[in-house]
Amino acid sequence: MTVEFKLPDLGEGIHEAEIIGVKVKEGEMVKEDQIIFEVETDKAVVEIPSPYAGAVAKIHVTTGQTVTVGSVMIAYDIAAKGAVKNAAAENEKAVGSVETTDKAAEAEIAVAKEAVTAGRTNNGAAANKTVDTDRPVPATPATRRLARELGVDLHQVNATGPAGRVSKEDVMAFAAGSLESRIQTNGASKGSSAPAFSTISPASSASMQEKYGTAGGATAPLSALNNNAGKPVEYPDFAKFGKVERLPLKSIRRKIAVNMTQAWTHIPHVTHFDEANVSDLTALVGKYEKEFAIRSGDNKVKPTLTVFTIKALASALKLFPQFNSSLDENTGEIVVKHYYNIGVAVATERGLIVPVIRDVDQKSFYEIAVELSDIAAKTRAGRVELDRLQGGTFTLTNIGAIGGTSMSPMVNFPEAAILGMARASQKPIVKDGQIVIGTILPLAMSFDHRLADGAEAAYFVQHVVKLLEDPFKFVLEA
Numbered sequence: 001m002t003v004e005f006k007l008p009d010l011g012e013g014i015h016e017a018e019i020i021g022v023k024v025k026e027g028e029m030v031k032e033d034q035i036i037f038e039v040e041t042d043k044a045v046v047e048i049p050s051p052y053a054g055a056v057a058k059i060h061v062t063t064g065q066t067v068t069v070g071s072v073m074i075a076y077d078i079a080a081k082g083a084v085k086n087a088a089a090e091n092e093k094a095v096g097s098v099e100t101t102d103k104a105a106e107a108e109i110a111v112a113k114e115a116v117t118a119g120r121t122n123n124g125a126a127a128n129k130t131v132d133t134d135r136p137v138p139a140t141p142a143t144r145r146l147a148r149e150l151g152v153d154l155h156q157v158n159a160t161g162p163a164g165r166v167s168k169e170d171v172m173a174f175a176a177g178s179l180e181s182r183i184q185t186n187g188a189s190k191g192s193s194a195p196a197f198s199t200i201s202p203a204s205s206a207s208m209q210e211k212y213g214t215a216g217g218a219t220a221p222l223s224a225l226n227n228n229a230g231k232p233v234e235y236p237d238f239a240k241f242g243k244v245e246r247l248p249l250k251s252i253r254r255k256i257a258v259n260m261t262q263a264w265t266h267i268p269h270v271t272h273f274d275e276a277n278v279s280d281l282t283a284l285v286g287k288y289e290k291e292f293a294i295r296s297g298d299n300k301v302k303p304t305l306t307v308f309t310i311k312a313l314a315s316a317l318k319l320f321p322q323f324n325s326s327l328d329e330n331t332g333e334i335v336v337k338h339y340y341n342i343g344v345a346v347a348t349e350r351g352l353i354v355p356v357i358r359d360v361d362q363k364s365f366y367e368i369a370v371e372l373s374d375i376a377a378k379t380r381a382g383r384v385e386l387d388r389l390q391g392g393t394f395t396l397t398n399i400g401a402i403g404g405t406s407m408s409p410m411v412n413f414p415e416a417a418i419l420g421m422a423r424a425s426q427k428p429i430v431k432d433g434q435i436v437i438g439t440i441l442p443l444a445m446s447f448d449h450r451l452a453d454g455a456e457a458a459y460f461v462q463h464v465v466k467l468l469e470d471p472f473k474f475v476l477e478a
Contacts, residue, residue, distance in 0.1 A: 001077070001078045002057055002075050002076065002077055002078075003052060003054075003075065003076045003078055004072045004074070004075045004076075005050075005051060005052070005072070005073055005074050005075075005076065006069075006070050006071060006072050006073060007039075007067050007068070007069050007070065007071050007073055008069070015068060015069055016066055016067060016068045016069065017039040017040060017046070017066070017067060018039060018040045018064070018065070018066050018067075019037060019038075019039055019061050019062065019063055019064065019065050019066075019067060020038050020039065020040045020063065020064075021037065021038030021039075021063065022036075022037060022059060022061070022062070022063055023035050023036050023037060023038065024036050024050075024056050024059070024074075025056065025059075026056050026057070026058060026059055027055060027056060028055070028056050029054070029055050029056075030050045030052075030053065030054065030055075030056060030076075031050070031053050032049075032050060032051070032052060032053040033049045033050060034049060034050045035047045035048070035049055035050075036048060036049065036050045036074060037061075037073060037074075039067075047140075047144075048073075052076045052078060053078075054076040054077055054078040055076065055077040056074060056075075056076065056077075057075040057076055057077040058074070058075040059073075059074050059075075060072045060073055060074060060075070061073050061074075137154040137155055137157075137159075137166055138159070138161075138164055138165040138166065139154055139165060139166040139167075140165075143166055143167060143168050143170075143171055146168055146171050146172075147166075147171045150171065150172075150175040151175075151455075152171050152174050152175050154166055154171070156174065157170050157171055157174045158170060158173075158174070252348075252350045252351040252353065253350070253351050256351050256352060259412070259413055260410060262413040262414075263410050263411050263412065263413035264410065266329065266413060266414075267411050267413060267448045267450075268448065268449040268450060269408075269410065269411060269446050269447075269448075269449070270446065270447060270449045270454060270457070271408045271409075271444055271445065271446045271447075272444070272445045272446075272447070272454060272457040272458055272461055273406060273442070273443070273444050274442075274443045274444075274445075274458075274461045274462065274465055275440050275441065275442055275443065275465075276440070276441045276443060276464070276465040276468040276469055277429065277438045277439070277440060277441075277469050278305060278424055278439050278440070278441045278468050278469065279438045279439045280469070280470065280471060281305065281308060281468055281469070281471050282305070282424065282439045284303070284471055285302070285303050285304065285305065288303050289302050289303060292366065292369060295366065300373045300377070301369050301370050301373045302369065302373075303365060303366075303369055304369070304372075305398075305400070305421065305424060305441065305468075306344065306372065306396065306398050306421070307365055307368050307369045307372060308365070308467075308468060308471070308474075309396060309398075309419070309421060309464065309468065310342050310344070310357065310360050310368055310372070310396060311360065311365060311368065311467075311474060312463075312464040312467040312468055312474075313340075313342055313360070313394060313396060313419065313464060314340045314342070314360045314361040315361075315463065315464075315467060315477055316460050316461075316463045316464050317340050317393070317394060318340070318361065319460075319463060320452075320456060320459070320460045320463075321336050322334075322336075322416065322451050322452045322456065323394065323416050323417040323447060323451075323452060323456075323457075323460055324336065324337050324340065324393045324394060324416070325337065325416050325451055326414045326415060326416060327414075327416070327448065327450055327451055334451065337393045339358075339359060339393065340359065340360050340361045340393060340394070341356050341357065341358045341359065341360070341391050341392050341393045341394075342356065342357050342360050342392065342393070342394055342395070342396055343355065343356045343357075343392035343394070343395040343396070343412060343415075344356075344357065344372060344375070344376070344395075344396050344397075344398075345395060345396070345397035345398070346375075346376050346379040346380060348379060348380050348382070349380075350382070353379050353384070353389070354389065354392065354395055354412060355375040355376075355378075355379050355384050355388050355389055356388055356389065356390065356391055356392040357371050357372060357375070358391065365474075375388055392412065392415065393415060394415060394416075394417060394418070394419075395409075395411075395412040395415060395417075395418040395419075396418070396419050396420075396421070397409050397418060397419070397420050397421070398420070398421040399420070399421070399422055399423070400421055400422055400423040400424060400441075401423075402423075403422075403423050404422050404423060405422055405423075405442060406420075406422050406442045406444050407420045407422060407444055408420075408444060408446060409444060409446050410446060411446050411447065411448060416447060416448045416451050416452070417445060417446065417447035417448065417452075417457075417460075418445070418446050418447075419443060419444070419445045419461075419464070420443065420444040420445070420446070421441060421442070421443060422441070422442040422443075422444070423442075424439050424440065424441040424442075425439070425440060426438070426439055426440075427439075427440045441468065443461055443464070443465070445457055445460065445461050
């Protein structure tokens, strides 16, 4: 007798799940409650137990496939009479198990993440641990979800639970140790005996593949994200209330409107704010300003904060390639760019235009300063070449010349992120236990939350800040 098992309703408004693990093979004898699938929803990784005991007649799904609730996942061949329990009852049992696990995970993860953030766990990271990544790690669904939330690879965690099972406490300990080591690697605070600066790589090319998958895999359009602009809205008759004038939206302003609508409707924006103490850097800018002008023969070429920030961005983008990427909704693929072209927003009488400086990682500070001065002048005069308005991978916008304490810039679609600079101003700061005056530069980075998380954005901006605060780090990197 053949019995089919369908993906049960996972609750919490979840209608589909991705198969990330098929634990059985066709023809294999399975026991009741044996784990047969591991699926991932937008809320958790869930292990699905077998509701029957018998032989696997056919597996209808494959790893990487997205299935909807009610889809047939597996068929059993049940030989023994009476061995089959009521399918509906078993599905209800599975639903209850998943819902209970998911709800319990919510509370457990919240407590666990708070504990890790507060530093109340011991460092459980295993140094240079050799593991078999093909072997599944014994852990409960709640533990697996916690690991995903904290960015922990379960294969690297020392298991202290029964029968080698990884517990929530193991994951928390590993995460706390990993976070501490990453912060130390990123540079200790002044006055500490720890190294002041070292290259960090929490988001290398390898980790991009681990996070998002390898190239050449199956892809599918993100249909749920398309056509988000909505239907046209109805407007009141403004002329009823007074004199009005209607002007056509055209030229650059129309293009800006289209781009902003695309960016806002297609990219889930999140903004991270930080500050950089650029006191030492501004002193250098003033010191070498005349030398830049003499070398170029143009008084407009200056070693501005924008020039140094562009070079700092090139360094950060190499460490965090997810911010040098685009999400192709039509194919469901992440396009990672291995070139670094920084667009610089220029305010003109006709609107905001973003010319691009290409291959900034391969150019010197002086070369960037000369090119920045050239494209800014041409853009304002309406003479910038078309090819210099294309190919950007990341955008920098600076309102410092105008003023303002900060901003929340909008990502330049279809890029993944944008960094905004406000006016650097003198403020009282605490240095070595004393209140002194420092030049503080506000920074704000908006990014596509589909491609990166807040912690990654914080590390990205922190790397930029460290370079701007100590110009000698640029020399060390070179």
